[in-house]
Amino acid sequence: MAPYATLLCLIGICGLFWLDRRDRWSSNANFIPFFYLLIAMSRPVTSWTQAPLDASTRADSYMEGSPLDRSILIVLIAMALVTLWRRRETTGALLRRNAPIILFLLYCLVSVSWAEFPVVSFKRWVRAAGDVMMILVLLTDRNPEIAFKTTLSRIGFLLVPLSILFIRFYPELGRTYSSGGRPMWTGVCTDKNALGALCMVAGAVILWRLLNLRDIHGRERRAQMTALTAVFLMVVYLLPLVDSKTAQMCFIFATIVIVFRWLFRQHWAMFSFTVGAIAACYAVLILGAGSGALETIGLDATLTGRTDVWEQVLRFAHDPPAPVERHSPWLGAGYENFWVGERQIRLRAYGGNQAHNGYLEVYVNIGWMGLIFLGIVVAAGYRNMIAYRRINSDLTRLKLAFFVICLTYNFSEAAFKMMSPVWLMFLWATLSTPAPETVPVQDPERTPTPQRTSNRLVVSPFSPAVRVKRV
Numbered sequence: 001m002a003p004y005a006t007l008l009c010l011i012g013i014c015g016l017f018w019l020d021r022r023d024r025w026s027s028n029a030n031f032i033p034f035f036y037l038l039i040a041m042s043r044p045v046t047s048w049t050q051a052p053l054d055a056s057t058r059a060d061s062y063m064e065g066s067p068l069d070r071s072i073l074i075v076l077i078a079m080a081l082v083t084l085w086r087r088r089e090t091t092g093a094l095l096r097r098n099a100p101i102i103l104f105l106l107y108c109l110v111s112v113s114w115a116e117f118p119v120v121s122f123k124r125w126v127r128a129a130g131d132v133m134m135i136l137v138l139l140t141d142r143n144p145e146i147a148f149k150t151t152l153s154r155i156g157f158l159l160v161p162l163s164i165l166f167i168r169f170y171p172e173l174g175r176t177y178s179s180g181g182r183p184m185w186t187g188v189c190t191d192k193n194a195l196g197a198l199c200m201v202a203g204a205v206i207l208w209r210l211l212n213l214r215d216i217h218g219r220e221r222r223a224q225m226t227a228l229t230a231v232f233l234m235v236v237y238l239l240p241l242v243d244s245k246t247a248q249m250c251f252i253f254a255t256i257v258i259v260f261r262w263l264f265r266q267h268w269a270m271f272s273f274t275v276g277a278i279a280a281c282y283a284v285l286i287l288g289a290g291s292g293a294l295e296t297i298g299l300d301a302t303l304t305g306r307t308d309v310w311e312q313v314l315r316f317a318h319d320p321p322a323p324v325e326r327h328s329p330w331l332g333a334g335y336e337n338f339w340v341g342e343r344q345i346r347l348r349a350y351g352g353n354q355a356h357n358g359y360l361e362v363y364v365n366i367g368w369m370g371l372i373f374l375g376i377v378v379a380a381g382y383r384n385m386i387a388y389r390r391i392n393s394d395l396t397r398l399k400l401a402f403f404v405i406c407l408t409y410n411f412s413e414a415a416f417k418m419m420s421p422v423w424l425m426f427l428w429a430t431l432s433t434p435a436p437e438t439v440p441v442q443d444p445e446r447t448p449t450p451q452r453t454s455n456r457l458v459v460s461p462f463s464p465a466v467r468v469k470r471v
Helices: 002-019 027-039 053-062 067-085 087-097 099-112 117-137 144-168 193-212 217-240 245-259 267-286 292-297 306-318 341-351 358-386 392-409 421-430
Strands: 175-178 184-187 453-461 464-468
Touching: 002 099, 002 144, 002 217, 027 067, 027 117, 027 144, 027 217, 027 421, 067 087, 087 117, 099 117, 099 267, 099 358, 117 144, 117 421, 144 193, 144 217, 144 464, 193 217, 193 245, 193 341, 193 421, 217 245, 217 267, 245 267, 245 392, 267 392, 306 341, 306 358, 358 421, 392 421
Parallel strands: none
Antiparallel strands: 175 184, 453 464
16 A cells, blocks of 8 residues: 555655746755755655654764765755855845844854864854855845745645655654654654644745735636645644644744734734734743643643753753763853763753753853843844835745744744754744845837846845845
């Protein structure tokens, strides 16, 4: 039965690509972030030929990594650097408009100097810098909106059907067990939370595209609607099956922002919803207010053991047992260096290799200074997002959805880290985005004189949004 299901799945994937062939990349360079995001939203390349690792094995390999995976990522990052260099005028202006994320990365690089394992920390910092490069490749495209939505849609067309195939017909690839012995559906990912994040991100993009098909008419509209509806139904099928409560909750937030477009036309409505969603999640998940709300979403008072993890992580940070070194509250243990060495061995029974809270994870790795820099990135990113509303209000709703998703998702999962789908979408949503290129209307009676064209950025001093014009 499995071979027939595989053949049917491959035919279906090809059909999805054929039905959604209207929007095409304007540059082949978009294949670089496509493959990078494909790896980030699924599993490392070396894991495709073997069953997902259990929690203890993943903890052992967390520090060493894989030479093959490292080589592939280095090649992709190098290709992204070459692409950005070729677009250096556009890239330079974007970097100047997005100074907070550059400062955040520079501070993370400086923190490598006091890390216990600086080589490990530096390698992970390179991947974090690669995240920003991949998003910049999409943003410096001639039409950033088409580059992004086509890239994410194609990733969804591939990974969502394959996840269902793996879960149903290849359990050695699509299923595993947690450290407590509970079965988990992982699909193309390494664990259920990663699969939930994939469904959440792909589902939000596809739902947004479905509601914006009004500009297309005729046969092309029917074809795209067929493809997008099919994948969206797969996402709706997978989310309850995966049983990732955090992903389900965040997907509901994203659906509210995307569906009720009339509600988010004003700045005050966007701000109110953002603050309200973050405050509600903080009160319920962190302060423990409203135990009935936790029971409604299927969680207990300990958030499935997360509160115990938080307590142990803080104990190892402030008053660790020998021979673990004490953590510096202001500077942290060094970028992505808390969960290595003796700490990882001692804490393996509690949290595996993360604190299950993004803000706590930032604190233990790069301290209060890291949280301050992250806060600046969030504030500047929200300002960029609101400024872009004057250029494209429909796309801003998707940006707002990912902005809210990231800030709420990190209350119960650690996603402010390299190659996390949630972090990558946050970068795309908050980095200052150029406006799409517009072709000037020409007089049909005149024959245009061939001219050499180039991309030039015209930056308004009154807005953080960057506009690209053809001259």
